[in-house]
Amino acid sequence: MKGNDAGTKRSGKYSARLLISALATVGALLLVALMCFWGCFLYKKFGKTDSQSLAVDVGGGASVVMFHADFHYSSKDVIKKLETLNDEHIIGSGGFGTVYKLAMDDGNVFALKRIVKTNEGLDRFFERELEILGSIKHRYLVNLRGYCNSPSSKLLIYDYLPGGSLDDALHEFGIAEKAEQLDWDARLNILMGAAKGLAYLHHDCSPRIIHRDIKSSNILLDGNLEARVSDFGLAKLLEDEESHITTIVAGTFGYLAPEYMQSGRATERTDVFSFGVLMLEVLSGKRPTDSSFIEKGLNIVGWLNFLVAENRQREIVDPHCEGMREESLDTLLAIAIQCVSSNPEDRPTMHRVVQVLESEVMTPCPSDFYDSSSD
Incomplete structure (x- = not known):
């Protein structure tokens, strides 16, 4: 009887260790799965960079200023279009910022240059200079049609030139x-x-x-x-x-x-x-x-x-x-x-x-x- 009791105890301890090991493995797998799920959730919610989507740049406080009478779109229409831009709309980039192709619902196309602000105190200076640039209209210049003033960047709206650079x-x-x-x-x-x-x-x-x-x-x-x-x-x-x-x-x-x-x-x-x-x-x-x-x-x-x-x-x-x-x-x-x-x-x-x-x-x-x- 004592021998049987000892064998039973050893068998019970082995089974317990096996159960604990299995539970630990399952727990680890569940933890990894949970972390992957959470990572995907965070990426979908916060992971998009500014170049992937401009929606965050034209949120609350954004306003559109237009310089030419033939640019007849409302601020609401322009901002709605800006919020749809992503990497697929990029047509160029350079020292002054990234350029996007902005197509309006009526078929007209413009070029949007995104300039990141570096100093909030220069807003009035930006606006004065943009007023000057917006007043210039010439056959051999790319005309500035308007701009969107958003909390984190300036979005300059230009004529679109289909021939490229x-x-x-x-x-x-x-x-x-x-x-x-x-x-x-x-x-x-x-x-x-x-x-x-x-x-x-x-x-x-x-x-x-x-x-x-x-x-x-x-x-x-x-x-x-x-x-x-x-x-x-x-x-x-x-x-x-x-x-x-x-x-x-x-x-x-x-x-x-x-x-x-x-x-x-x-x-x-x-x-x-x-x-x-x-x-x-x-x-x-x-x-x-x-x-x-x-x-x-x-x-x-x-x-x-x-x-x-x-x-x-x-x-x-x-x-x-x-x-x-x-x-x-x-x-x-x-x-x-x-x-x-x-x-x-x-x-x-x-x-x-x-x-x-x-x-x-x-x-x-x-x-x-x-x-x-x-x-």
């Missing part, structure tokens, strides 16, 4: 598509439009506007490949309202004038330098910091100077550009060389650039650009 056209198109769409005349028209847009900012706006970031990705194209300058005024918009001269260099490496990189002071002449780089990019089809330049310790301006020194400047033309006319190339190179001069005083104004493009490139005649003084 000049950067994409020059560097993302296939060779066949590039040869077909970006022939010589198309490139001249693009440069003409960009020059007129920048000249308007420099000479016809009050107050005058220095762009600070002229580059191919800030030149947008409509369905007919007509160019419009975008992102003008945004560099100043994001400065401290107490600052009169920026000490932080805005802009993009490869396009910046040497004196701007040294002093941080932007002027019309620093924009002209950037436009000269843009001209070389359009003519050559190469980025300002193309790897073929970097390997030789150069950029696109250094490459031009090298070719000019060896009287080989015509080699700058993109081999995939069809219909090149040598008489207009000489004048274009003359303009570009002066625009990228290391001495700001030797650079022409954008008004002068437009004059020469109109009179001697679009309507060719003997060039006296080298002999003319920059005004």
